[in-house]
Amino acid sequence: MTTIYDIAKKADVSPMTVSRVINNKGNISEKTRKKVEAVIKELNYIPNSAAQSLNIKKTKLLSLIITDITNPFFTKVARGATDKANQMGYQLILCNTDENHEKESDYINALISKRVDGVIIAPTGDPSIKNLKKLIKNRIPFTLIDRQIEDVSCDRVLGDNYEGTKLLLQHLIDYGHQRIAMVHGPLTISTSKERYQAYIETLKINDLNIDSSFLVQTHYKQEKQWNGIDYLVNLPSADRPTAIFAANNFIAIKLIKSLREKRIKVPEEIAVVCFDDLELFSDLDPFLTVSSQPAYDFGYIGTQLVIERVEDVSPTDYRTINLKPELVIRKSSGTPIKE
Amino acid sequence: MTTIYDIAKKADVSPMTVSRVINNKGNISEKTRKKVEAVIKELNYIPNSAAQSLNIKKTKLLSLIITDITNPFFTKVARGATDKANQMGYQLILCNTDENHEKESDYINALISKRVDGVIIAPTGDPSIKNLKKLIKNRIPFTLIDRQIEDVSCDRVLGDNYEGTKLLLQHLIDYGHQRIAMVHGPLTISTSKERYQAYIETLKINDLNIDSSFLVQTHYKQEKQWNGIDYLVNLPSADRPTAIFAANNFIAIKLIKSLREKRIKVPEEIAVVCFDDLELFSDLDPFLTVSSQPAYDFGYIGTQLVIERVEDVSPTDYRTINLKPELVIRKSSGTPIKE
DNA sequence: CTGTTAGCGCTTTCAC
């Protein structure tokens, strides 16, 4: 491996001078700069960033911690994050926690060891606070995206789960639905909790009865059991809801699949709506009625905010950016119910 | 930041001893080990990997270079790659080249500077060879995935584009199609070229006429122009193909959208098939007939192969793993044509 | 404008 010493010797200058031209720092005569640059090119020299990091205490490394890159929402988040990171000269380390607090903790340790400059994280849930505290203790700035954790000093990019839920439910109610079920995720995840609370609130405002058996829980992961859904799907037809609000797109897909297996038609027999779009697929077949969130922006803005902290150009007060959902009405919510 | 010196002082041993317990290396009495470990825990000490890297010349950093994480094929690849990487104690840096050779080159430079231990790369195309040579010069092992580049010393995980194409076309031909068009990507990309050649071969074997106006080119990117497709779609109905083979799923989606805009029904008026599945979506609505590739394995195995090189446990001969495609027949290829 | 001297936090090497 060639080092600044090799360059220095060959260009007949001191290593420090080489360092200066690499970093474009300090004053150097045009002549020596040219000379050094020529040797650098000739030897294909590329600085060792481990050595640099050790001195300047910056790595130009960021990390994005999400639950699963395979979830279309997070796929877009990741695209936004890498775009912003690269645009600003950073590299992005990708971590999938699978909603697992342990894994999250392991990642955080690895990232601290790597001395990443900053982290963009969609935490696994409320217990993540312990992991976030660890980042703080190590002075690694982070921005929280998508999922809220209370009482942590950091920037945030959050959606509006109340608004998104209301949009969806009001749409169903306007269509005449009175028996609306909800499949939500674990209430330790802020998005779940807020959508859950908004569900209850919205039904109340509309003087609709809240049937607790219509509120079933599942998880946010892709595989495994989906017991809450099975319950709803197996209800005798007289007891069934006329519409179901799925807390996210994974759940909606699983739900619709289950309904179809039971030969229950969507939307003819049961309308289905959910949070978060499936953009590519919606291009092919605009089917799901959704509250669509600007996933790309969560990643892009989230990354921008950490970088600003890293580079110390942020206001001292932590910021919370709120990204608005948009109701996209498609087939799965059916048509207004005729009395 | 706490260092081994802090630990050493507090545990009343030398820094070297601390280093030994961190790395589980050399002989240490149980007593001092316990003592040191206690202090490490107490001070929440986490080793600085920049300093470690500088000595041992390993970073435990890998990079995945793909064209676009947003493409469902690569999303799965990324999942496979991160899974394997993390399982083996590595972190994964994600890079999106957007089929852009320049961007690829910039990434490679950045990664060399970071001294990543290895790279898993789906190159942008034949000119990528220059970038790969650069990796070789810097002794960074890599595995080529999905896209072939000839005459490079490295491991490979490739699909079988001939087989996948034949499967799809034979299926259409068996259904009675004689006028089959193809929309392919740039021929500087091996997957494009191979699918293109397989198309010609398969038609020949079946004694079908090859109409060069039925062979149109587009690109592999998501946005922008799609001129090749527009041409096909605007053909007067008498001149139209009865089936179209789209070289990948992005192209198929764009194609179907364009066809629908022209009120041409798929599959009733034109059958459509393509390479690579859209798994999540197919769950919701099994529509596209595809040659499905085990995307996850490209990432997983690709990563496994580099790690083996990095850790020097590979056979000296470079390996090529071939992953087989699978024909999944669904609605978009229609039904057999009645004469 | 350029060079010298330390030292970043750790590991390697060689003593003891």
Next chain:
DNA sequence: GTGAAAGCGCTAACAG
């Protein structure tokens, strides 16, 4: 079983 000295490749701080 443990420690001291040197050095990984680079930059900060100072000197000239």
